[in-house]
Amino acid sequence: MASTADIPKTMKALLKETETESYVYTQMPVPEPEKDEVLIKVDVVSICGSDIALYKWSEMARVIATVPFIPGHETAGTVVKCGPDATMKIGSRVGVENHFYCGDCYQCNNGMKEICINMGQYGHGRKTMHGGCSEYSIVSQKYLYEITQDLNAEEITMLEPLGVAHNGVERLKVKDEDVLVIGCGPVGLLAQRVAKVMGAKRVIGADIEEWKLKLAKDIGTDIVINTKEKDIKEVIMEITSGTGIGRICECSGNATMLNSCFSYLRKGGRVVLIGLTKQPLHVEHPLPDIMFKCLTIKTVHGRRIYHTWEALEKMVADKEVDVDKVITHRFPMSQYEEAFKTLFSGSACKIVMDPSK
Numbered sequence: 001m002a003s004t005a006d007i008p009k010t011m012k013a014l015l016k017e018t019e020t021e022s023y024v025y026t027q028m029p030v031p032e033p034e035k036d037e038v039l040i041k042v043d044v045v046s047i048c049g050s051d052i053a054l055y056k057w058s059e060m061a062r063v064i065a066t067v068p069f070i071p072g073h074e075t076a077g078t079v080v081k082c083g084p085d086a087t088m089k090i091g092s093r094v095g096v097e098n099h100f101y102c103g104d105c106y107q108c109n110n111g112m113k114e115i116c117i118n119m120g121q122y123g124h125g126r127k128t129m130h131g132g133c134s135e136y137s138i139v140s141q142k143y144l145y146e147i148t149q150d151l152n153a154e155e156i157t158m159l160e161p162l163g164v165a166h167n168g169v170e171r172l173k174v175k176d177e178d179v180l181v182i183g184c185g186p187v188g189l190l191a192q193r194v195a196k197v198m199g200a201k202r203v204i205g206a207d208i209e210e211w212k213l214k215l216a217k218d219i220g221t222d223i224v225i226n227t228k229e230k231d232i233k234e235v236i237m238e239i240t241s242g243t244g245i246g247r248i249c250e251c252s253g254n255a256t257m258l259n260s261c262f263s264y265l266r267k268g269g270r271v272v273l274i275g276l277t278k279q280p281l282h283v284e285h286p287l288p289d290i291m292f293k294c295l296t297i298k299t300v301h302g303r304r305i306y307h308t309w310e311a312l313e314k315m316v317a318d319k320e321v322d323v324d325k326v327i328t329h330r331f332p333m334s335q336y337e338e339a340f341k342t343l344f345s346g347s348a349c350k351i352v353m354d355p356s357k
């Protein structure tokens with residue numbers, strides 16, 4: 001177990017200092033926890049599709065981040081020091097809930113902390129400059145989820161993206177339903193697995209990449225559709241005997257896929273939108289595809305705090321979800337340029353980094 005004496009004075013971290021492409025890999029002082037803050041040693045950080053925008057500083061980055069900041073919002077760590085008002089035990093293993101809610105607004109007071117109107121965001125420079133791409137990090141203890149079961153550091157860091165998948169699938173009410181998940185990136189694949197665990201009848205995964213569909217098969221998805229080769233509507237109508245699919249989880253963020261999915265949704269069906277769509281949405285035939293379908297559309301942002309974490313800690317500990325199946329690359333953080341290049345190339349599913357190396 002780490003003791004205060006083991007904490008060095010300085011640490012390695014990635015830093016976005018200015019609104020330009022790339023990060024600097026730098027040495028900086030290990031921060032001192034104040035008030036209810038906790039100093040964690042970061043065991044693993046994983047990078048996410050949204051980290052591409054932050055790295056490249058594209059238009060979306062200006063909407064979701066503020067410089068300066070240390071990136072990395074999917075973080076597993078170990079508590080090494082507490083501020084004067086923090087009560088966590090040294091050595092506790094934690095996941096970071098990166099939606100820093102205010103605790104005061106309408107949403108926070110009505111069970112919707114994850115969409116707090118005054119939300120800060122860890123790894124995005126929002127109300128904190130800290131993030132997980134750093135050997136040590138500072139987080140208020142109210143945003144730390146303490147792990148009590150036997151999970152390894154990679155499993156803990158994956159609770160964040162897995163949480164988004166769980167939040168979406170839970171709202172779909174999938175039990176005994178056929179569930180189509182569009183997009184087989186990390187969140188899409190995890191959504192397919194969670195749907196299966198939650199009792200879906202058949203899980204169908206759709207993507208344009210054959211290697212991703214192979215991962216879907218590997219994670220237990222019943223049917224896969226390569227939408228570059230096949231017309232998704234035709235396949236769905238065929239396997240549902242013309243009724244349409246009852247549940248759709250949109251994880252691709254592809255506007256064309258999203259716009260057209262209502263045409264093969266079953267009447268009275270449910271759709272949850274998870275993939276971040278940047279183009280305008282447009283439904284070609286609103287009367288038959290939306291208005292007369294009596295459908296339900298949900299969107300989710302983040303995880304339900306801390307309901308999602310509790311459910312998933314158990315699911316992962318019980319080996320119902322194997323997050324290892326979506327981790328395709330591991331890098332020491334000193335090779336972050338290689339890690340991000342791999343992320344940009346589209347040839348990776350989940351990439352994890354070790355900040356200590």
Ligand SMILES: [Zn+2]
Nearest residue numbers: 048050074161
């Ligand atoms: Zn993420």
Ligand SMILES: [Zn+2]
Nearest residue numbers: 102105108116
């Ligand atoms: Zn709030």
